[in-house]
Amino acid sequence: MSTISPLSPIAAKTQTTPAAxxxxxxxxxxxxVFILSLVGLMIAGALWYWHANPVxxxxxxxxxxxxxxQSRYASFPPGSRYxxxxxxxLGYLAIVALAFLRTLPRxxxxxxxxxxxxxxxSVLGTLISLxxxxxxxxxxxxxxxxxxxxxxxxxxxxxxxxxxxxxLLGLRRHAT
Numbered sequence: 001m002s003t004i005s006p007l008s009p010i011a012a013k014t015q016t017t018p019a020a021x022x023x024x025x026x027x028x029x030x031x032x033v034f035i036l037s038l039v040g041l042m043i044a045g046a047l048w049y050w051h052a053n054p055v056x057x058x059x060x061x062x063x064x065x066x067x068x069x070q071s072r073y074a075s076f077p078p079g080s081r082y083x084x085x086x087x088x089x090l091g092y093l094a095i096v097a098l099a100f101l102r103t104l105p106r107x108x109x110x111x112x113x114x115x116x117x118x119x120x121x122s123v124l125g126t127l128i129s130l131x132x133x134x135x136x137x138x139x140x141x142x143x144x145x146x147x148x149x150x151x152x153x154x155x156x157x158x159x160x161x162x163x164x165x166x167x168l169l170g171l172r173r174h175a176t
Contacts (some may be wrong), residue, residue, distance in 0.1 A: 034099035044088030067142035122158035
């Protein structure tokens, strides 16, 4: 069994430099983010529709969705006519668009910018969702299952994209 010396021409062609690794984002993680953001978009869209139309929100036995949807906190700023779900739709649309743009022909600089954009939008969405969950638990004493599902999705997207952003940032700094 022969081994390739690290100094051989074959090894030189197949070795990956830290700069090349830093410039590449994981396409599988991008697909996961894209799919999760599509699911989040559907949930936020349904919540926006239910907010805008006088229909019963399917929430199961808890009934917390109605309580949350009818509260002044279902709009932002509280009591305004802009439903929180509208901001969710806009956030998920931004993530879908950024994740889609990452599928186009690669440019390391553009890819890092897109990963940064997804991380920023998803972390902001997570912080807003955490605040809304706090209101559900400690102010309204009601839980909206759809809101929690969206919270889990945006948190998962934030963890994936934040981890990818930190990996790209760390490898890029190491390479320079």
